[in-house]
Amino acid sequence: MHRQRQRGGGSIPFSGDPAEELAPADRPAAQLGDLVSGQERAVVLKLNFPCGEVGRERAATVSLGDRESAFDGWAVTVRWTYAPDRDNDAQPRDRVADRAVAAIYAARARQEAVRPNRLGDFASASAAAEAVAGRIRRYAGEDPGLRAIIRELEEERADWLAPVPEAVRKQATSPATG
Structure with missing residues (x-):
């Protein structure tokens, strides 16, 4: 699993088994280990961003990779927008x-x-x-x-x-x- 670091981005502690760095610092990676057919693995990432200006956006792109390249090209970008604390606190929780x-x-x-x-x-x-x-x-x-x-x-x-x-x-x- 790879997460492309955006400028001003932060660290990525991985939950569960210890992660192994597989990529340079500008593109941190965590090795999830081998999975068998049908096995699922939950992953929790913690992203730390610096304080920012209200309305400014930050993004992180997460992609998967495997030995057989079955996931090549799969990626998802998640975006966050800085908002005042009261607006942030009023959002529904996941x-x-x-x-x-x-x-x-x-x-x-x-x-x-x-x-x-x-x-x-x-x-x-x-x-x-x-x-x-x-x-x-x-x-x-x-x-x-x-x-x-x-x-x-x-x-x-x-x-x-x-x-x-x-x-x-x-x-x-x-x-x-x-």
């Missing part, structure tokens, strides 16, 4: 994207809780889950998927307040949990 991002933040919170729990700093371990639950709560509204992630984090928050078995800690740091 709940599918919200759920995907919330799941990534929840997985990171679990990973961040492991070390302090192992060291006996249970309050810090629990705080990681609590902070992410609070962050998601701010935009969750009544969305059942987001509310479920919040409930899971709240339940896990209590678990991190005591020593967690090593097998559970290992599971929390596994890429499969994200």
Whole structure:
């Protein structure tokens, strides 16, 4: 998968497995790994743009590539227009994207809780889950998927307040949990 960097564009953290740089810095790329027939893979990209003038547009082009060149020529360009905060906040939310991002933040919170729990700093371990639950709560509204992630984090928050078995800690740091 490739994303062409536009002038003033930002970084592209990839969710899931570690990404491998396959292209020069002006055209970052992430390797998704092999897929079997019919397999689907969700990808979440985070783009950071600098502050901009209201009305100015930014764009990013995303394309796919594979060993057999089956996707050659496939690309999609996504555009954003700078707007005042109130206009931005008034836009309808993309709940599918919200759920995907919330799941990534929840997985990171679990990973961040492991070390302090192992060291006996249970309050810090629990705080990681609590902070992410609070962050998601701010935009969750009544969305059942987001509310479920919040409930899971709240339940896990209590678990991190005591020593967690090593097998559970290992599971929390596994890429499969994200």
